[in-house]
Amino acid sequence: MISVVVPVYNEEEVIVATLNDIVAALDGFLEYEIILVNDGSTDASLEKVQAANIKNLSVINHIENLGYGKSLYDGILLAKYNCIAIIDGDGSYPASSIRELYKYYPQYDMIVGARKGKEYTKGLFKKYARYLFKYLAEYASGKKVPDINSGLRIFKKDIIINYHDSLCTGFSFTTTITLIFFLNHYFVKYLPIDYFKRKGESKVKPFKDTLRAGQIILEAILYYNPIKLFLLFATCNAGLGLFLWIINYFFLSSLVLTVTSALLIASFVPIFCLGMLADQLKKIYKLRRNESH
Structure with a gap:
């Protein structure tokens, strides 16, 4: 049993082919559903999907663009099954890999497709930003993080719902859930996957979205592991x-x-003490939150 959530914004060129690939990948599953979230598309994406008559498909239609993360979360909320898969609707991820990732469910709480290939590594600015974010995530979690923001992964719905107040509504949604799972000591498995050139125009704004991702990572570390x-x-x-x-x-x-x-060297002690204080406040907050539940 699996629910596949597909966020879509102006993907008329490829969305039907992507959905057909997902259906083919799910062949053999006794129960599954595909939830497409049309995030205010201004092209013919929605019309093409409706005309395609895709098996076991439900559609959520945002009349305005609310963001990648919001689209995913709305789809997750609607999902019938606890096993959630997410995949972008732009043709950049191999839908066939869903079956390979599913082999490790439910032993692992999240299974992530780690992208490889020239399409993933191209772009000098994005390349070095990924290295920085990867270092921060690995430093905070103490674990290897091959791909912090892959858009193809399987996870448990009940865990995500439990952290709904920490989720991002934009492109950093996947970065956020990666940090949530690692910093809260859930079991995460990575598997290598191919990554293809997307069809159509990218909606990512490299500089703005990179800054936002950096902010999300620092906020997550400050919240879950401040010291x-x-x-x-x-x-x-x-x-x-x-x-x-x-x-x-x-x-x-x-x-x-x-x-x-001298001031810079001496600042080590007070800054570290602030970190210890923040860590104790986090533990007190978590204890009181658990008691209130």
Whole structure:
């Protein structure tokens, strides 16, 4: 039993083919449903889907564009089954991989398709942003994170619903749930998948959405594991202070740099103590929240 949620925004060129690929991938499942969420498309995406007569398909229609994450969450709420698969409607993910990911359900709480290939690694700005986000996620969780924002994954609905107040309504939805699962010690499995050139025009705004993703990652770490974020800031400050002190001692002999480096190094202790305080406040909040439930 599986519910597949497909967010769609102006994908008239490929959406019917994507849905047919999903149906083919689900052949052999005793029970399944496909939930398409049309997020205010201004092209003929909705009309083409309605005319295609796709088996076991339900459609949610947003009259305005509300965002990638909101579309996914609305589809998850409507889903009948606890096993949820999500896949983008742009043809960039192989629907056939859903069956491979499903082999590890329900032993794992989330199974993620880790993208590979030149389409995934191209783009200098996105490439280095991914490396930075990957480092932050791995630093915070202590686990390997091959792909932080893959749009093809299977997970348990009841877990996602439990963290609804932490979810993002935009393109960072998948980044958010990756961090939620890792930072709350759920079992996550990664499997390599192909990644193809998307059909049509991308809706991602690289600079704006990268900044937003960075904000989401820092907020998630601050919420679930604050001491690690404060420790990172404290270490960076102390490291910069030590670097300036060495430069100043051997080359410059500047009083301003001496004071600046000393302050940066000394800032390690108060920043780290703030992190410990934040961690204790988080534990108190979590305890009281559990008691109220």
